[in-house]
Every structure is written in C-alpha cells, then in structure tokens.
Amino acid sequence: MRKLPTGGKEVVDSPIAKALNRLNFRSLDLAITSALFSGNGFLKVTKEGEKISFLPISSHRVSIAIDASGNHWYQVAADKSLAQSEMILSASEMVHIRPRVDRTNPLLGISPLSQIHASLPAICDAHFLMGALSKNLATPGLILATDASLNKDQVTRLREIADQQAAGYKTGGTLILSSGLTPVSSQVTQSIKDADLVNALAFSTIEVSRVFGIPTTLLGDTASTSFATASELHRSFQRSTVKPLQARIADAFTEALLTDEEIDSGLTIEFDSADFGAGIELAETLSTLANSGIFTTNEIRNILGRSDATGGEVLRAPMNTAPIADWANYYKAPKTQTGKTK
Structure with a gap:
C-alpha cells in the first residue's frame, strides 16, 4: 500500500507485492507457529533480480549478534537433514516475526506462554492435589447387595470377579451374579475422578484461551454459547488478536524489505484484515x-x-x-x- 497526500491509500503493484502473493501458507504458518511458541519466527529473504522469495527457518537454528557498528546479524546453524549449510545473514535478509518484544533484549521476542511461566508450578501442584483427593474420595460405580452373611474372603473374591467383568474398558459388559446378590446402582452418577478430569480439561481450555487470546468457542467449548455471542466473540478475536498479530508480521516484512526512502515516501506493507x-x-x-x-x-x-x-x-x-x-x-x-x- 502507498499512502496518498489526500489521506487515502492505493495498492502498489511491485516485486514485493508479488513476492508476498507467492508466499505459500506452509512457509508463513511455520514462521508464525514458531513465533507463537518460541517467541521468534524467521523467514530468509532471497533476491534474484526483481524476484523475491522466502524460506522458513526453525527458530532453534538462529542466533543474533551485533557488530562494532551496531548492526545486528543472524547466524543460522547448519542442518544436515535439510542439506543446508551455515549462513550469516544481515537484517535485510531475514524477516523476524516477534509476537511480543523482550524487554531485556529488544532484538528477541518472547512467547505468549511466558505469561504463565511463573504460575505453571502452581498449576501442576493443583492438578497433583486434585488427583490425590480423587483417590481418597473414590465412590463405587456399582453396589452388590445380599441378605446373606459374607466373610472377608468371599467379599474379596466377589470384588475381584466384578472388577474383571465390568471395570475399565469393559464397562457396560454383562455381570453374572450368584449367591443371591442384587445389583444396586450408585447414588453418584459421575465419579470424583471423572469430575476431576472434566474440570482439568475445562481449566486447560480456559488457560489456552487466556494465553493466546482465543475465545473458548473457537477451541470447541460451545456449551453456553449462542449464535449472537459466538459472532461477537469471533469479531473480538479478529479485532484484539488477529489484527495486532497481522500488524506485527507486516512490520517485520516492512523492516526487511523496504528501504528508509520507500517508507518515507508512504510505502507500507499491510495485510487485508477486513471483517x-x-x-x-x-x-x-x-x-x-x-x-x-x-x-x-x-x-x-x-x-x-x-x-x-x-x-x-x-x-x-x-x-x-x-x-x-x-x-x-x-x-x-x-x-x-x-x-x-x-
């Protein structure tokens, strides 16, 4: 896009625009995914005449250094499986996508997962505590009743037989009773362990929603969502999560592909995000x-x-x-x- 003196914008047909149009989803998806999980996503810029192409590079292969003049460089380690040798690239040869800038090192980005880094041990302890409580509060799924008097060995033997016939993955199988035993359904329709698992899964969904800014409806949790609410949540996700990420990605391409003169002339790189x-x-x-x-x-x-x-x-x-x-x-x-x- 180019900013006009009247305040509007016009589309510019340039080698950069054609290169972005040729950028396939796989390459951009690899760079964005790496940026979200590690904090840094990289695309190597290759220029052959006026043709520009992009190559995604795994973030674990890249390290950044600054020379005596204050310019930063990217060192890419060799990868034998991809038959790629070691590379030293300048800032103009690398698109560096950062979801959030690291305060301690502005050249690097940080992952949204860092928001829960401090609370992660507490979350693990909470899951461990719920598991320990579940073992102590276990409730029977089936009760066998009889008027006869049973000794300890008979009770143990009956419990083993019942567990073999209707426990674990055999739940719902046929249970054969004898000695006047009568099955009585448990008063608890959902065991404590099952309830704990459901709560843990719901907690995981909410945590992912909070960290990455994704509505729970887009993560499959539609229990209490109407069509109007889902539409508004989708619009909020577009406005508060997708558009800011698109702006950061566009800034990364602008920094790598445009010169200062082109930026001063009003040339910008933008992604269509109209919703x-x-x-x-x-x-x-x-x-x-x-x-x-x-x-x-x-x-x-x-x-x-x-x-x-x-x-x-x-x-x-x-x-x-x-x-x-x-x-x-x-x-x-x-x-x-x-x-x-x-």
Whole structure:
C-alpha cells in the first residue's frame, strides 16, 4: 500500500507485492507457529533480480549478534537433514516475526506462554492435589447387595470377579451374579475422578484461551454459547488478536524489505484484515458502505471475490444529503413563481 497526500491509500503493484502473493501458507504458518511458541519466527529473504522469495527457518537454528557498528546479524546453524549449510545473514535478509518484544533484549521476542511461566508450578501442584483427593474420595460405580452373611474372603473374591467383568474398558459388559446378590446402582452418577478430569480439561481450555487470546468457542467449548455471542466473540478475536498479530508480521516484512526512502515516501506493507461478518450482516454492512459513498461498487465486488463491473468505479452519493453550504446557496438564489430556482 502507498499512502496518498489526500489521506487515502492505493495498492502498489511491485516485486514485493508479488513476492508476498507467492508466499505459500506452509512457509508463513511455520514462521508464525514458531513465533507463537518460541517467541521468534524467521523467514530468509532471497533476491534474484526483481524476484523475491522466502524460506522458513526453525527458530532453534538462529542466533543474533551485533557488530562494532551496531548492526545486528543472524547466524543460522547448519542442518544436515535439510542439506543446508551455515549462513550469516544481515537484517535485510531475514524477516523476524516477534509476537511480543523482550524487554531485556529488544532484538528477541518472547512467547505468549511466558505469561504463565511463573504460575505453571502452581498449576501442576493443583492438578497433583486434585488427583490425590480423587483417590481418597473414590465412590463405587456399582453396589452388590445380599441378605446373606459374607466373610472377608468371599467379599474379596466377589470384588475381584466384578472388577474383571465390568471395570475399565469393559464397562457396560454383562455381570453374572450368584449367591443371591442384587445389583444396586450408585447414588453418584459421575465419579470424583471423572469430575476431576472434566474440570482439568475445562481449566486447560480456559488457560489456552487466556494465553493466546482465543475465545473458548473457537477451541470447541460451545456449551453456553449462542449464535449472537459466538459472532461477537469471533469479531473480538479478529479485532484484539488477529489484527495486532497481522500488524506485527507486516512490520517485520516492512523492516526487511523496504528501504528508509520507500517508507518515507508512504510505502507500507499491510495485510487485508477486513471483517464484515457473514450472511445478512455482511450484506447490510457492504450495502451501507456502498450507498453512503464510502466504497465503490467494484470495491465491494472485490471484497466478495468478484471481478469489476462496468461503471462500478463511481462512488454513489445519497440524494437526500448535501453540504450545508449548498443548502444556503439554494435558499439565497432567486425563485420563480413556481418556486424553482432561476
């Protein structure tokens, strides 16, 4: 994109734009995933004439150093499995994606997982405590009742037989009873261990949602979510998580690919992150933007993946709106007997 003197922006057809268009999902996904989990994602920039290409590099292979002039360099260790030798790259030859900048070393990034680094031992201790309590509070899944008097050996033998026939993965199998035994269902429909597992899984979902800024509905937890709530949560995720990450990735490409002169001239790298909803909401939003003169018909068609239409490049203007100055001139102009302006 290039910023215009009028305040708007225009799309620029350049080698950089073509290179970003050729960047495949696999390479960008590897770099972003590495950045989220390790704090640093890397893409090597290769230039052959005007053609630019990108090669993802695992973060564990990269180290950063600063020379006497204050410039930073990237040292990439060799990888025999990929048949890649050791490389020394300058800042302009490496796209460095950082979800968050490390305060102790601005050249490096930190993972969102660092937010729970201090509380992780406490979380593990809590899980261990819940497991210990579950063992002490275990409840029977099935009760065998009889009016006969049983000794200790008989009780032990009956328990072993019952566990062999209906315990573990054999739950739901046929239990053969004798000696006047009658099965009685337990009053507890869910064991303490099962409840502990459910709570642990729910806790894990909430923790991932908090660390990475992802609504629980997008992680499969839809127990108490309506369509309206899910739509709003998706919009919030787009606004508060996806767009900031896109901005950081765009800044990384800008730093590696654009010169200071190009940046001063208003050239920027941006990723399209417009979120207009879906269905009726999408139709109403786009119609309002077109009818109010903010977007042209062709711009709306491009958002929907359609080609330009003849005459669709003209902005619409609502007939019932006009600048106040035009209304003042209208009333100042002399009128004929029919009320029309001369």
